[in-house]
Amino acid sequence: MSTSSPAAKLPVSLAANPRLSSWVRLTGEGRVAISPGKVEIGQGIVTALAQIAADELDVDIGRIDMIRASTAMSPNEGVTSGSLSIQQSGRALRHICAEVRRRFLAAASERLGVDAALLDVEDGTISGPGNVRTSYWELAGDVSLDYDITADASAKSVAKRGVARHSLQRIDIPDKVFARPRFIHDCALPGLMHGRVLRPDISGAKLTALNEEAARVVPGLVAIVRDGGFAGVVADSGTAAETALKALRKAATWSAGEPLPDEDDLPGFLRSQPVETTIIDIRTAEPARKPAQTLRRQYTRPYIAHGSIAPSCAMAQWDGDHVHVWTHSQGVYPLRADLAIVLKLPTENIVVEHMEGAGCYGHNAADDVALDAVLLAKAADGRPVRVQWSRHDEMSHAPFGAAMAIEIEADLDADNEIVGWRHAIWSNGHTARPGRAAQPALLAATEIANPYPRMISTDPPAANGGGGDRNSVPLYDLPAWTITSHRLLTMPVRTSALRTLGGQGNVFAIESLLDEIAALRGEDPIALRLRHLRDQRARDVISTAARRAGWKPQKRPGIGHGVGFARYKNTGAYCAAIAEIEGTDDIRVKRLTLAVDVGEAINPDGVINQIEGGAIQATSWVLKERVRFDRTRITSTSWTDYPILTFSEVPAVDVEIIQRPEIEPVGAGEAAHGPVTAAIANAVFDCLGVRVRDLPITRDRIIAAMELAS
Amino acid sequence: MPTVQFQLNGTPIVVEADSDRALLDVLRGRLDVTSPHFGCGAGECGACHVMVDGRAMTSCDMPMWSVAGKEVVTVEGLGTAERPHPLQRAFITEQAMQCGYCASGILVSAAALLTRNPSPTEAEVRAALDRNLCRCGSHNRMVRAVLRAAAEMAAS
Secondary structure, eight states: OOOOOGGGGSOHHHHHOOBGGGTEEEETTTEEEEOOSSOOSSSOHHHHHHHHHHHHHTOOGGGEEEOOOBTTTSOOOOOSOTTOHIIIIIHHHHHHHHHHHHHHHHHHHHHHTSOGGGOEEETTEEEETTTEEEEHHHHTTTOOOOSBOOTTOOOOOGGGOSSTTSOOOOSSHHHHHTTOOOBGGGOOOTTOEEEEEOOOSSTTOOEEEEOOHHHHTSTTEEEEEEETTEEEEEESSHHHHHHHHHHHHHTEEEOOOOOOOOTTOHHHHHTTSOEEEEEEEEEOOSSOOOOSEEEEEEEEEOOBOOOOSSOOEEEEEEETTEEEEEEOOSOHHHHHHHHHHHHTOOGGGEEEEEOBOSOOOBSOTHHHHHHHHHHHHTTTTTOOEEEEOOHHHHHHTSOBBOOEEEEEEEEEOTTOOEEEEEEEEEEOOSBOOTTSSSSOOOGGGGTSSSOOOOOOOBOOOGGGTOSTTTTOSOSSOOSOEEEEEEEESOOSSOBOOBTTTTHHHHHHHHHHHHHHHHHHHTOOHHHHHHHTOOOHHHHHHHHHHHHHTTSSOOOOTTEEEEEEEEEGGGTSOEEEEEEEEEESSSEEEEEEEEEEEOSSOSSHHHHHHHHHHHHHHHHHHHHHOOOOBOSSSBOOOSTTTSOOOOGGGOOEEEEEEOOOTTSOOOOOTTSSHHHHHHHHHHHHHHHHSOOOOBSSOOHHHHHHHHHHHO | OOEEEEEETTEEEEEEOOTTSBHHHIIIIISOOOSSOOSOSSSSSOTTEEEETTEEEESTTOBGGGGTTOEEEOHHHHOOSSSOOHHHHHHHHTTOOSSOTTHHHHHHHHHHHHHHOSSOOHHHHHHHTTTSOOSSSOHHHHHHHHHHHHHHHHHO
8 A cells, every 4th residue: 555645745845844943933022033945136035935924824024034045054945046936935934834823823722721723813922712812932932843844734715814915015125225234245244355266258268377476466465276277366355356366367378268159140050069859849730731831930049148237246264174155146055065066075064155146037157156255265264255256257257048049830721820830949058057966067166176077058857847948838729839959068158047048039939930920811919829829817918918008009100019928937927018119220119018927926016026127127138138259258248248228228017917816826037038028029020020030139130131021 | 555535425534545446445345335336347337326426426437536525425325214315215115126236326326316306307317327227127116216206305
């Protein structure tokens, strides 16, 4: 006889971290510490998680202290990525807090002699018939939370939740408005020293010789650190560290680098490399319908930089053979795993603690700089060292979002109905995150005396949303399709996770071609989409966005409208976008109207903020962004060379949430990028009559498309 | 070491610093004023904006000699939780940020704008903030917050 493990019924984060006390602790008089494993990266997650905890525990949210993730005590929730924090951490906290409440009610029942079912909790005070009362804090000594949760705990019904679905103000914003240090960059540890690392301009070049003389005499220099091709300085001030680094740079000799592709022929490069090919999905039609014609279209997107406003930063402090690391990494445990490999230390010797950095949109240099700090701090005699990258290094050495070439062949019958669909992707992998392999993914690990090879990016499995293939399987009810992903086995330009992974590229391709087919048929593009969608939630976001945008507005010269839709990862948030643009050969996005369905929106304004932010960032990607390089080096190393959308260029963004309290919530952070990208591209066609299939959609690209069309 | 004298958030100070050292380094490294942030070091992103004699300027590339005798204001000098500047209150009301790393530079740019133009149009607010980059996409919230603060200041 077999029984299923109770853990199997638990949310994934709980199955891995079932101990109540790792999530919830009653601290001091009237305080509750909530300790999630997910981290704040500007998305407002700690506020939403506090709301969930406040609801289940029946305490005022003002009593809750959100504890920053640390390997010293936090549950291990892996990486804060994939729009999964509400889904994973939120569900876990809901169950955990429900169980904590149940245990306290049981203890109160015993102390007060009242049936637990008759007791009520209000802001942590437990009361019952006959005016009996106690509180969580009075009972704290009687109730141990050092228990593993079972599947029993039942969370409150939706109707009984009073905090969720309200737009509470974010708990981190007052600090940021009143200049109270909260960012790792602003943290002043006693005795803090400053480190900088020497990195090559030439891509892939190795340090072969270094004359340290000039750097050694810089006032304030504490140490020059060398470990194979890794070199850096430690100084008593940031300025001294910069000066010493400048001296080192002048005295460094580098090997030849590794050639970069031709930035003007990305598809040529992507489609000529050795690849690992995976059939993502096949649907066969019975009987197969014979096409009258086949449309074959190629779409591309360039490498895209994360471009956090703050360069990556970390602090480290050694105590004998133990090291404490402060980081804005998205994953404290995975980072610790990689540090342990490089340092050849047991993980117990390393504490990795999260501290906020600037907004992070995926795997940037946060983890790399943490190893830099650890290596430099070895020379600091037990004092903490803060390392901060330069803007130049951030824009050239941090991983980029991968370039993609996508080809779709659509078979059409005599009525231009789709009877077959083949979607093929060529791209580097979309993730090379730390903590997932036997080798470290950290930059300095490839530079030290016994270097590790640079990790070639891979893709998450389709069950986790895939990587290059993310959102490549149409949500539309097409009769037949074959989806193929070709992952590059070479990686001259370093890539890893950037918001949506391959989702933005694939949605751009699918939604552009659907738009083209609708135009060919003379059919309204929204009508065509709705005709191929059975999922009511999908239909609802499209119809809602259409209604809100007054679809379809009267045709006016110089103005265009376009639509885009996706369900992120095909399992997450539904989002539809309608773009209004104006332009002739240069375009301006005037307005974006979006509808989104994340299930239960825990903090509606937080969801809107994420969708607005995603829409604006996607607009920036579409209109402006492209990592530039020549055959030897990345050349877009400043904001001048890598421009992003400015305040005057930002469109109006209007968002409607379809609130579905009965449906488990999912994240909103990546839902808008694909739909907005497609909506803008389709609006360009509506406005100018040309299809631009290569991102970014710049003036040059539009003129080239016009020349091709004429 | 040479000294430079200037007003910081209303207080006269004298600080030892090389005359070509950047104001941002001195504020953050010597004076523990952490609201101006390092973003690019080239005056391109606005994260380090401070007000100098009422104008929003990048401090990462501003040499100390040019600050001598001037009045420098950072977010620390705008207001406090107890006595917030209308802009600080409006940024909270509008939840006008995501990560907030760029926010202090933007608060400074906005404060400088409202000093010289107490009732700006939306387009004027956007133009005044064009030298500040925001990567999270909180632009429209910030613009709404600035307009809200301007309205509040006009009413009081």
